[in-house]
Amino acid sequence: MKFLIDPKSGVPFYRQIIEQIKFGIARGELATGDRLPTVRQLAVDLSINPNTVVRAYRELEIEGVVDTQQGSGTFIGHQKPEIDQLEKQRMLDQIITDLLARASSYGLSLEDVLEGLRHRKEASS
Amino acid sequence: MKFLIDPKSGVPFYRQIIEQIKFGIARGELATGDRLPTVRQLAVDLSINPNTVVRAYRELEIEGVVDTQQGSGTFIGHQKPEIDQLEKQRMLDQIITDLLARASSYGLSLEDVLEGLRHRKEASS
DNA sequence: ATTACTGTATTAATATTATAGTACAATCAT
DNA sequence: ATGATTGTACTATAATATTAATACAGTAAT
Numbered sequence: 001m002k003f004l005i006d007p008k009s010g011v012p013f014y015r016q017i018i019e020q021i022k023f024g025i026a027r028g029e030l031a032t033g034d035r036l037p038t039v040r041q042l043a044v045d046l047s048i049n050p051n052t053v054v055r056a057y058r059e060l061e062i063e064g065v066v067d068t069q070q071g072s073g074t075f076i077g078h079q080k081p082e083i084d085q086l087e088k089q090r091m092l093d094q095i096i097t098d099l100l101a102r103a104s105s106y107g108l109s110l111e112d113v114l115e116g117l118r119h120r121k122e123a124s125s
Numbered sequence: 126m127k128f129l130i131d132p133k134s135g136v137p138f139y140r141q142i143i144e145q146i147k148f149g150i151a152r153g154e155l156a157t158g159d160r161l162p163t164v165r166q167l168a169v170d171l172s173i174n175p176n177t178v179v180r181a182y183r184e185l186e187i188e189g190v191v192d193t194q195q196g197s198g199t200f201i202g203h204q205k206p207e208i209d210q211l212e213k214q215r216m217l218d219q220i221i222t223d224l225l226a227r228a229s230s231y232g233l234s235l236e237d238v239l240e241g242l243r244h245r246k247e248a249s250s
Numbered sequence: 251a252t253t254a255c256t257g258t259a260t261t262a263a264t265a266t267t268a269t270a271g272t273a274c275a276a277t278c279a280t
Numbered sequence: 281a282t283g284a285t286t287g288t289a290c291t292a293t294a295a296t297a298t299t300a301a302t303a304c305a306g307t308a309a310t
Contacts, residue, residue: 004230010140010266012298020230027232039257049300054257070257071307091231092241099224100245101147104157105189105202106216114242116217120225121235135297137267163286174269179287195287196277256307266297277286 001029003037005046013048017056022065025080026088036066036074126154128162130171138173142181147190150201152248161191161199 001024005016024030036042039057043050057074060066064079103113126149130141149155161167164182168175182199185191193199228238 014298023231029232038255040255049298050257051301052299054259055298057257068257069307070305072256074257088231088233092228092233092237095224095228095231095233096238096241096245097144097148097151099220100151101190102188103217103220104150106213106220108213108217108220110242110246112217113221114239114246116221117235117239117242120221121239124235139267164288165286176270177268180267182287193287194277195275197286198277199287251310253310254308256305258305259303261301261303263300264298267295269294270292272291273289275286275288277284279284280282 003042003046005048013046013052014056014059017042017046017053018059021056021060022087023091025065025076030076032076032078034076036076038073128167128171130173138171138177139181139184142167142171142178143185146181146185150190151245155201157201159201161201163198 001020003017003020005013007013009016021030021036030036036057037045039050039053042053046053057066057068061068061074065077066074067077068074099113100110103109126145128142128145130138132138134141136144146155146161155161161182162170164175164178167178171178182191182193186193186199189202191199191202224238225235228234
């Protein structure tokens, strides 16, 4: 699984990591027992400080989402985060709200956006 | 439109304000030209400092979501019909590209987004 | 025991957020 | 022109959140 953080989003790095791991689990890309990148490796990949990764992993462990074992690594736990369909819907709402706000500031309507997306869909099929 | 902030959410006040205004626009409750509460009034309503409201409004203006006019107030952004068609199309492409990138990082497909937008459309009609 | 990897802990530095206070400037109704 | 309302600008301060630096400790393979 690939990780990406957006420094301009205003969302703290460690929270972005947490979100991505939760969603990775929700969509089945990460399953129980899977090993996460090491603290140092992910820090290098994202060009951030290892402690920032530590913080993300630790919060996830407190929630029971991951198991960490000193010396061997951090793994996806048995207890799945309560993210499911509701959380996914919330994220979709968030994304669409941002999209529409941005579109409207350029005089683009919901219909314009819908039309644009339909074209994308055709183009990709 | 009523505003509410949750001090316990961990989300900065100014960001909560921004979110609520964007959401209001997205669901049609706030339309172009509508006037937002004054800086001072909203500060009183939410029991926060006026500067915090200022910050929210300023960020929204930078994004082009609202227009502020000293002396008269802050308004939902005026659309700019003088943008030519080509520029509009280019902007739409950009917005959609950004949208899909963000959506896919959360495991949301183009189809998910389309579906979400259709719901918005129904809700607003 | 050594080596190289893992996470852990503590402290320090920096950035962000929120508040307070004060003064200024544009707009509008009168 | 006046007065009331609007947003703007600036400084200062404090609290909190976030990130960084550095040293420590467990695990596993050799």
